[in-house]
Amino acid sequence: MSNFRIFICMLLLLGYGEYSFGQQGVDSGKKGWKLIWQDEFNGKKLDESKWNVLTRETSKHEELQYYVPDEVYLQEGSLRIRSRVRDYGNKKFTSGRLDTKDKLAITYGRFEIRGKLPVGKGLWPAYWLYPQNRDWMMEYIMKQAVEAGRERSIPELRPWYTEIDIMEFLGHEPNIVYATFHYTSFKGEGRSSSSTYRGTVNYGDDFHIYVLEWEPDEIRWYLDGELIHTAKEGVPHTDHFLIINTAIGGTWPGNPDSTTVFPQFHDVDYVRVYQRE
The missing domain is CATH 1.20.5 (Single alpha-helices involved in coiled-coils or other helix-helix interfaces)
Structure with a gap:
Protein backbone atom coordinates (compact mmCIF):
# COMPACT_ATOMS: atom_id res chain seq x y z
CA MET A 1 0.00 0.00 0.00
CA LYS A 30 -27.19 19.09 21.62
CA LYS A 31 -27.98 21.81 19.11
CA GLY A 32 -29.33 24.95 20.74
CA TRP A 33 -28.84 23.65 24.30
CA LYS A 34 -26.08 24.53 26.77
CA LEU A 35 -25.01 22.09 29.48
CA ILE A 36 -25.50 23.83 32.87
CA TRP A 37 -25.41 20.96 35.39
CA GLN A 38 -24.33 17.33 35.41
CA ASP A 39 -23.44 14.36 37.54
CA GLU A 40 -21.56 11.46 35.96
CA PHE A 41 -21.38 9.54 39.28
CA ASN A 42 -17.70 8.71 38.83
CA GLY A 43 -16.61 9.43 42.40
CA LYS A 44 -16.48 7.22 45.46
CA LYS A 45 -19.55 8.73 47.11
CA LEU A 46 -22.57 10.79 46.15
CA ASP A 47 -21.94 14.53 45.72
CA GLU A 48 -24.02 16.06 48.50
CA SER A 49 -23.57 19.54 47.05
CA LYS A 50 -25.85 18.36 44.23
CA TRP A 51 -28.20 15.90 45.90
CA ASN A 52 -30.40 15.47 48.96
CA VAL A 53 -30.98 11.85 50.02
CA LEU A 54 -34.24 11.36 51.85
CA THR A 55 -35.14 9.48 54.99
CA ARG A 56 -38.88 9.14 54.82
CA GLU A 57 -41.74 6.80 55.56
CA THR A 58 -44.01 7.07 52.56
CA SER A 59 -47.67 6.16 52.80
CA LYS A 60 -48.81 8.14 49.74
CA HIS A 61 -50.49 5.88 47.17
CA GLU A 62 -50.30 3.12 49.81
CA GLU A 63 -46.65 2.44 49.01
CA LEU A 64 -44.74 -0.09 51.12
CA GLN A 65 -41.18 1.26 51.23
CA TYR A 66 -39.23 3.31 53.75
CA TYR A 67 -36.73 5.58 52.01
CA VAL A 68 -33.35 5.38 53.75
CA PRO A 69 -29.95 6.85 52.75
CA ASP A 70 -27.97 3.61 52.81
CA GLU A 71 -29.98 2.35 49.83
CA VAL A 72 -28.47 5.13 47.67
CA TYR A 73 -24.79 4.80 46.74
CA LEU A 74 -22.28 4.84 43.88
CA GLN A 75 -20.94 1.69 42.26
CA GLU A 76 -18.75 1.24 39.18
CA GLY A 77 -19.44 4.72 37.79
CA SER A 78 -23.20 4.70 38.34
CA LEU A 79 -25.69 5.85 40.92
CA ARG A 80 -27.44 2.83 42.42
CA ILE A 81 -30.76 2.68 44.27
CA ARG A 82 -31.24 -0.66 46.00
CA SER A 83 -34.72 -1.95 46.88
CA ARG A 84 -35.02 -4.91 49.24
CA VAL A 85 -37.02 -6.77 51.85
CA ARG A 86 -36.02 -5.25 55.19
CA ASP A 87 -37.80 -4.41 58.43
CA TYR A 88 -37.39 -0.67 58.99
CA GLY A 89 -39.73 1.32 61.20
CA ASN A 90 -43.20 0.05 60.41
CA LYS A 91 -42.29 -1.00 56.86
CA LYS A 92 -41.19 -4.32 55.37
CA PHE A 93 -39.19 -2.86 52.47
CA THR A 94 -36.51 -0.20 52.06
CA SER A 95 -35.58 1.76 48.95
CA GLY A 96 -34.01 5.07 47.92
CA ARG A 97 -35.04 8.54 46.86
CA LEU A 98 -32.90 11.59 46.11
CA ASP A 99 -33.62 15.07 44.78
CA THR A 100 -32.08 18.43 43.91
CA LYS A 101 -34.41 20.67 45.96
CA ASP A 102 -32.67 23.97 46.85
CA LYS A 103 -29.62 22.80 44.83
CA LEU A 104 -30.90 22.69 41.25
CA ALA A 105 -34.31 24.13 40.42
CA ILE A 106 -34.94 25.73 37.04
CA THR A 107 -37.69 26.98 34.77
CA TYR A 108 -37.48 25.36 31.31
CA GLY A 109 -34.66 23.09 30.26
CA ARG A 110 -33.56 19.75 28.91
CA PHE A 111 -33.16 16.86 31.35
CA GLU A 112 -31.26 13.81 30.11
CA ILE A 113 -30.94 10.66 32.24
CA ARG A 114 -29.36 7.37 31.23
CA GLY A 115 -30.79 4.63 33.41
CA LYS A 116 -31.30 0.91 33.83
CA LEU A 117 -34.53 0.06 35.62
CA PRO A 118 -35.51 -2.54 38.24
CA VAL A 119 -38.06 -5.16 37.19
CA GLY A 120 -40.65 -7.26 38.97
CA LYS A 121 -44.18 -6.91 40.28
CA GLY A 122 -44.49 -3.95 42.66
CA LEU A 123 -41.39 -2.02 41.51
CA TRP A 124 -42.09 1.61 40.53
CA PRO A 125 -39.01 3.65 39.50
CA ALA A 126 -39.41 7.23 38.29
CA TYR A 127 -37.65 10.41 37.20
CA TRP A 128 -39.78 13.49 37.82
CA LEU A 129 -39.90 17.25 38.35
CA TYR A 130 -41.67 18.94 41.26
CA PRO A 131 -42.26 22.64 42.10
CA GLN A 132 -39.44 24.21 44.11
CA ASN A 133 -41.76 26.62 45.93
CA ARG A 134 -45.15 24.99 46.10
CA ASP A 135 -47.58 27.41 47.75
CA TRP A 136 -50.05 25.15 49.54
CA MET A 137 -51.96 28.06 51.12
CA MET A 138 -52.36 29.86 47.79
CA GLU A 139 -53.63 26.65 46.19
CA TYR A 140 -56.21 26.29 48.98
CA ILE A 141 -57.33 29.92 48.66
CA MET A 142 -57.61 29.64 44.88
CA LYS A 143 -59.62 26.41 45.18
CA GLN A 144 -62.05 28.12 47.56
CA ALA A 145 -62.35 31.11 45.22
CA VAL A 146 -63.21 28.88 42.25
CA GLU A 147 -65.80 26.95 44.27
CA ALA A 148 -67.39 30.23 45.44
CA GLY A 149 -67.54 31.67 41.95
CA ARG A 150 -64.89 34.30 42.69
CA GLU A 151 -62.54 33.13 39.97
CA ARG A 152 -61.61 36.66 38.91
CA SER A 153 -60.03 37.30 42.32
CA ILE A 154 -57.31 34.73 41.60
CA PRO A 155 -53.90 36.12 40.51
CA GLU A 156 -53.25 35.85 36.79
CA LEU A 157 -50.12 33.75 37.38
CA ARG A 158 -52.18 31.08 39.16
CA PRO A 159 -49.42 29.01 40.77
CA TRP A 160 -51.32 25.73 40.82
CA TYR A 161 -49.62 22.40 41.49
CA THR A 162 -47.77 20.73 38.61
CA GLU A 163 -45.75 17.53 38.30
CA ILE A 164 -43.75 16.48 35.25
CA ASP A 165 -42.97 12.76 35.11
CA ILE A 166 -39.99 12.32 32.80
CA MET A 167 -40.27 8.55 33.13
CA GLU A 168 -42.42 6.15 35.13
CA PHE A 169 -42.10 2.39 34.88
CA LEU A 170 -44.01 -0.52 36.38
CA GLY A 171 -41.75 -3.49 36.96
CA HIS A 172 -44.27 -6.07 35.76
CA GLU A 173 -44.53 -4.31 32.37
CA PRO A 174 -40.85 -4.36 31.35
CA ASN A 175 -41.38 -3.05 27.81
CA ILE A 176 -43.64 -0.08 28.71
CA VAL A 177 -42.62 3.45 29.71
CA TYR A 178 -45.04 6.17 30.85
CA ALA A 179 -44.58 9.90 30.13
CA THR A 180 -47.01 12.08 32.10
CA PHE A 181 -47.69 15.70 32.98
CA HIS A 182 -50.05 16.52 35.87
CA TYR A 183 -51.34 20.08 35.93
CA THR A 184 -54.27 22.27 36.91
CA SER A 185 -56.45 24.12 34.44
CA PHE A 186 -57.04 27.87 34.55
CA LYS A 187 -60.22 27.13 36.51
CA GLY A 188 -58.51 24.88 39.02
CA GLU A 189 -59.44 21.54 37.49
CA GLY A 190 -56.91 18.73 37.92
CA ARG A 191 -55.80 17.38 34.56
CA SER A 192 -53.07 15.24 33.02
CA SER A 193 -51.44 14.61 29.67
CA SER A 194 -49.96 11.15 29.31
CA SER A 195 -48.50 8.68 26.85
CA THR A 196 -47.96 4.94 27.17
CA TYR A 197 -44.96 3.90 25.08
CA ARG A 198 -44.73 0.20 24.22
CA GLY A 199 -41.19 -0.68 23.25
CA THR A 200 -39.67 -3.83 21.83
CA VAL A 201 -37.10 -4.30 24.61
CA ASN A 202 -37.00 -4.95 28.34
CA TYR A 203 -35.98 -1.62 29.91
CA GLY A 204 -34.44 -3.45 32.82
CA ASP A 205 -31.96 -5.36 30.66
CA ASP A 206 -29.76 -2.43 29.71
CA PHE A 207 -29.31 1.34 29.96
CA HIS A 208 -31.61 3.64 28.00
CA ILE A 209 -31.73 7.42 27.63
CA TYR A 210 -34.76 9.32 28.93
CA VAL A 211 -35.07 12.97 27.90
CA LEU A 212 -37.50 15.75 28.74
CA GLU A 213 -37.43 19.09 26.91
CA TRP A 214 -39.45 21.77 28.70
CA GLU A 215 -40.07 24.94 26.71
CA PRO A 216 -42.33 27.94 27.49
CA ASP A 217 -45.03 26.67 25.13
CA GLU A 218 -44.66 22.88 25.21
CA ILE A 219 -43.05 19.86 26.86
CA ARG A 220 -41.53 16.97 24.88
CA TRP A 221 -40.52 13.48 25.99
CA TYR A 222 -37.94 11.31 24.22
CA LEU A 223 -36.83 7.72 24.73
CA ASP A 224 -33.53 6.74 23.10
CA GLY A 225 -33.91 9.70 20.75
CA GLU A 226 -37.49 8.96 19.71
CA LEU A 227 -40.21 11.51 20.47
CA ILE A 228 -42.87 9.68 22.49
CA HIS A 229 -45.11 12.46 23.83
CA THR A 230 -45.83 16.20 23.61
CA ALA A 231 -47.90 18.39 25.95
CA LYS A 232 -48.93 21.97 25.18
CA GLU A 233 -51.65 22.74 27.73
CA GLY A 234 -50.89 23.94 31.27
CA VAL A 235 -47.12 24.29 30.79
CA PRO A 236 -45.64 25.60 34.08
CA HIS A 237 -43.49 28.72 34.29
CA THR A 238 -41.94 28.27 37.74
CA ASP A 239 -38.82 26.54 39.06
CA HIS A 240 -38.93 22.76 39.44
CA PHE A 241 -36.38 20.37 40.94
CA LEU A 242 -35.49 16.80 39.94
CA ILE A 243 -36.42 13.64 41.85
CA ILE A 244 -35.09 10.10 41.26
CA ASN A 245 -36.60 7.22 43.21
CA THR A 246 -37.86 3.66 43.28
CA ALA A 247 -41.15 3.10 45.09
CA ILE A 248 -42.40 -0.33 46.11
CA GLY A 249 -46.04 -1.30 45.90
CA GLY A 250 -49.02 1.00 45.93
CA THR A 251 -52.31 1.56 44.20
CA TRP A 252 -50.88 1.81 40.68
CA PRO A 253 -48.15 -0.88 40.39
CA GLY A 254 -49.70 -3.24 42.91
CA ASN A 255 -47.68 -4.95 45.61
CA PRO A 256 -44.77 -7.38 45.18
CA ASP A 257 -45.80 -11.02 44.94
CA SER A 258 -44.13 -14.43 44.88
CA THR A 259 -42.62 -13.70 41.46
CA THR A 260 -40.78 -10.55 42.60
CA VAL A 261 -37.05 -11.07 43.17
CA PHE A 262 -35.22 -8.93 45.75
CA PRO A 263 -32.95 -7.10 46.00
CA GLN A 264 -33.61 -5.02 42.90
CA PHE A 265 -31.31 -2.31 41.56
CA HIS A 266 -32.04 0.95 39.76
CA ASP A 267 -28.84 2.25 38.12
CA VAL A 268 -28.26 5.73 36.69
CA ASP A 269 -25.19 6.29 34.51
CA TYR A 270 -25.53 10.07 34.36
CA VAL A 271 -27.83 13.06 34.75
CA ARG A 272 -27.30 16.09 32.48
CA VAL A 273 -29.31 19.30 32.51
CA TYR A 274 -29.31 21.89 29.74
CA GLN A 275 -30.91 25.26 29.06
CA ARG A 276 -31.41 27.14 25.84
CA GLU A 277 -28.37 29.05 24.60
Missing part, protein backbone atom coordinates in the same frame (compact mmCIF):
# COMPACT_ATOMS: atom_id res chain seq x y z
CA SER A 2 1.31 3.46 -0.90
CA ASN A 3 2.18 6.02 1.76
CA PHE A 4 -0.69 8.19 0.50
CA ARG A 5 -3.25 5.40 1.02
CA ILE A 6 -1.86 4.69 4.48
CA PHE A 7 -2.21 8.39 5.31
CA ILE A 8 -5.86 8.44 4.13
CA CYS A 9 -6.67 5.32 6.15
CA MET A 10 -5.15 6.88 9.25
CA LEU A 11 -7.27 10.01 8.78
CA LEU A 12 -10.43 7.93 8.44
CA LEU A 13 -9.60 5.93 11.55
CA LEU A 14 -8.85 9.06 13.55
CA GLY A 15 -12.04 10.70 12.34
CA TYR A 16 -14.08 7.67 13.32
CA GLY A 17 -12.44 7.59 16.72
CA GLU A 18 -13.25 11.24 17.35
CA TYR A 19 -16.84 10.66 16.33
CA SER A 20 -17.26 7.73 18.70
CA PHE A 21 -15.79 9.68 21.58
CA GLY A 22 -18.05 12.62 20.85
CA GLN A 23 -21.11 10.40 21.00
CA GLN A 24 -20.17 9.09 24.45
CA GLY A 25 -18.63 12.25 25.91
CA VAL A 26 -20.00 14.52 28.61
CA ASP A 27 -21.56 17.03 26.22
CA SER A 28 -22.77 15.48 22.99
CA GLY A 29 -23.39 18.91 21.46
